[in-house]
Amino acid sequence: MVELLGKSKEELRAFCAVLGEPAYRGGQIYHALYAERKFDFARMTNLPAALRERVAKEARVTLPEVKQRFSSADGSVRYLFGLGGTEEKGINKEGTEKESTEDTEKNQKRSDRQRIPASVEAVFMPSEGRQTICISTQAGCAVDCHFCLTAQLGLIRNLTAGEIVAQVFVALEESGRNAGGGAKEKDAGLSDKAAGTQKPGKSGATQTPDPIQTNVVLMGQGEPLLNFEPVMAALRILLDAEGVGLSPKRVTLSTSGIVPGIERMSKEKVRPKLAISLNASNDEQRDALMPINKKYPLYALMEACKNYPLRPWEHLTFEYVMLGDLNDSPEDARRVVKLLAALKRVKVNLIPWNPGELPYRESSPERIEEFRRILNDKGVPAFVRYSRGRDVMAACGQLALLQINNSSVPVFRVPSRDLRVR
Numbered sequence: 001m002v003e004l005l006g007k008s009k010e011e012l013r014a015f016c017a018v019l020g021e022p023a024y025r026g027g028q029i030y031h032a033l034y035a036e037r038k039f040d041f042a043r044m045t046n047l048p049a050a051l052r053e054r055v056a057k058e059a060r061v062t063l064p065e066v067k068q069r070f071s072s073a074d075g076s077v078r079y080l081f082g083l084g085g086t087e088e089k090g091i092n093k094e095g096t097e098k099e100s101t102e103d104t105e106k107n108q109k110r111s112d113r114q115r116i117p118a119s120v121e122a123v124f125m126p127s128e129g130r131q132t133i134c135i136s137t138q139a140g141c142a143v144d145c146h147f148c149l150t151a152q153l154g155l156i157r158n159l160t161a162g163e164i165v166a167q168v169f170v171a172l173e174e175s176g177r178n179a180g181g182g183a184k185e186k187d188a189g190l191s192d193k194a195a196g197t198q199k200p201g202k203s204g205a206t207q208t209p210d211p212i213q214t215n216v217v218l219m220g221q222g223e224p225l226l227n228f229e230p231v232m233a234a235l236r237i238l239l240d241a242e243g244v245g246l247s248p249k250r251v252t253l254s255t256s257g258i259v260p261g262i263e264r265m266s267k268e269k270v271r272p273k274l275a276i277s278l279n280a281s282n283d284e285q286r287d288a289l290m291p292i293n294k295k296y297p298l299y300a301l302m303e304a305c306k307n308y309p310l311r312p313w314e315h316l317t318f319e320y321v322m323l324g325d326l327n328d329s330p331e332d333a334r335r336v337v338k339l340l341a342a343l344k345r346v347k348v349n350l351i352p353w354n355p356g357e358l359p360y361r362e363s364s365p366e367r368i369e370e371f372r373r374i375l376n377d378k379g380v381p382a383f384v385r386y387s388r389g390r391d392v393m394a395a396c397g398q399l400a401l402l403q404i405n406n407s408s409v410p411v412f413r414v415p416s417r418d419l420r421v422r
């Protein structure tokens with residue numbers, strides 16, 4: 001059985017050609033899958049009935065199993081998805097092997113060879129007028145940022161393009177249902193060509209859509225640029241006006257600073273916005289928090305950022321997790337200003353640390369405000385971003401970590417490290 005979810009229009013055309021069907025039927029399947037989000041072949045009414053039956057015998061569309069679902073008091077829903085294993089090989093023939101660090105290269109290659117069952121997380125965050133879906137690109141992660149619980153999983157495996165887009169689809173399907181919508185509402189759901197979902201009125205009748213914007217952020221488990229090809233294949237589907245139809249202004253990829261991946265992404269015709277997980281104001285600090293910095297130190301990272309071709313509407317986002325008494329001093333803020341001085345359009349998101357299992361402290365609100373003020377006064381726009389769903393997501397990776405501690409799923413661990421606060 002061929003898995004169709006995650007396939008491009010060209011791949012679906014080729015699939016139809018192999019079946020002896022006209023290639024344009026592949027374009028119709030593409031439309032049904034991604035623009036209409038019909039995952040049951042019987043519902044793909046743009047195909048002749050005989051072809052629907054034939055395709056159902058040859059192919060499948062697999063959505064992840066929702067293993068756990070946690071609803072936050074603030075309306076966010078955190079999912080733990082179960083992904084099956086497959087026998088397909090070589091999902092990432094180019095991406096990871098070129099971009100991975102020396103430390104992680106071996107694990108990445110093993111991950112490509114073995115498509116084992118895995119769990120990943122995604123979060124759906126609704127708010128007035130918009131909804132944001134945070135998705136994972138790998139199960140676990142080999143990058144080993146010391147403040148991140150996902151790092152403790154090690155790399156389990158890379159996700160396929162289908163497994164990446166499927167997280168968006170399940171969150172949308174579920175939110176459509178939760179909002180009281182039927183199939184019609186769900187079908188209309190995402191398109192940002194539609195950036196809006198239809199809402200039933202009090203009578204239950206469908207009304208004109210409210211302009212609900214859908215944002216997707218690649219900030220869940222994994223380092224997206226170490227799973228380059230499947231991530232880009234998923235993004236091409238999400239950002240294609242004939243596919244899911246999201247605007248590139250509403251999709252953000254966050255990286256720990258994989259310089260070759262940033263350079264490679266800069267050359268992509270279709271690309272999302274870029275966010276850099278900075279979290280330190282100098283190399284010494286960043287080496288201690290994010291060992292990837294030894295491979296791609298700040299001067300190299302800033303150079304890649306300087307050369308990154310921003311579109312007219314675009315800015316680079318830097319994320320800075322505020323760790324009490326570690327990276328949150330006024331001197332740190334001044335160093336961050338200097339670091340970013342050579343870049344054109346930037347903004348900084350200050351993320352208060354979510355207390356959890358790891359040995360870090362929260363920064364005080366006064367300290368965060370002081371940090372923000374210093375950046376703003378020096379002309380660097382800075383915003384404080386509190387994590388949504390704190391009551392159900394103390395930190396990224398926590399759910400999967402809980403699961404994995406109780407399972408026999410093999411994990412490719414990076415060398416063990418000292419977790420003490422430095």
Ligand code: SF4
Pocket residue numbers: 140141142143144145148149150151220221222223255256277
């Ligand atoms: Fe991986 Fe991101 Fe966690 Fe770093 S912060 S270990 S890149 S998931």
